[in-house]
Amino acid sequence: MVEIADFVPHAPVPRExxxxxxxxxxxxLIEVWENYGYGTFGEGFLRIIDPKLYEAEVGDCIGKTQGDGIAIPVMTTGLGDLITWEPSVGFIAIMYRLGDTQALGRTFEGLILFLEDEILLEDLKAEIFPGAVAAHGELPYDQSFIFVPLLSMGGEAKVENLHKRDTIASIQVAVDLQGIIGH
Incomplete structure (x- = not known):
């Protein structure tokens, strides 16, 4: 069984x-949904999300994949990244703030180990997140810290430029302004 020490529940995952x-x-991931539900962990950095909601709201923001063309949104980060499950390659982080992607491995348990070893924050170039929490407070479940202005629009990667914003709307705005990130 996958153990998530600091999981904060938001809602149960419906049986459907x-x-x-x-x-x-x-x-x-099914086991996590059944045992934990939707919620946050990793000191609020990662959140388990409703894949159906995110497919409906930001499915067109995911972009073309290198593998079999299937990308199911399963998590977000506190910096507005979308993490998808792509059967042919594993977990992929789409980092809209950086215009880049990062492979995260094929197992959920591996993600947990990377998080515990602080490798995940480094891989996702998210070392700024703890400072953002210290400066701006914890995030609500459906929000992320977003650079204002976006880095691609001349913003600087500083804690004071991070603002709490709705995650789904932020992904939509990033794609509207920057385009889709292929992966």
């Missing part, structure tokens, strides 16, 4: 979602 995505996402 579990049934709809069973066989499409890793069994480990």
């Amino acid at each position: 979602i579990v049934d709809e995505y069973r066989g499409r996402v890793p069994d480990e």
Whole structure:
């Protein structure tokens, strides 16, 4: 069983979602949905999200994948990154703030280990996140810290330029202004 020490629940995952995505996402993730539900962990940096909601709201923001063309949104980060499950390659972080992507491995348990070893923050170039929490407070479940202005629009990567914004709307705005990130 996957253990998430600092999980903060937001809501249970409805049985219909579990049934709809069973066989499409890793069994480990199904187990997390059943045992933990939607919520945050990693000191608020990662959040387990409703894949159906994110497919409906930002599915067109995911972009073309290198593998089999399937990308199911399963998590977000506190910096507005979207983490997808792509069966042919594993977990992929789409970092809209940087216009880049990062492979995160094939197992959910591996993600947890990377998070515990602080490798995940480094891989996602997210070392600024703890400072943002210290300066601006913890994030609500559906918000992320977003650079204002966006880095691609001349913003600087400083804590004082991070603002709490709705995650879904922020992804939509980033794609509207910067375009889709291929991966």
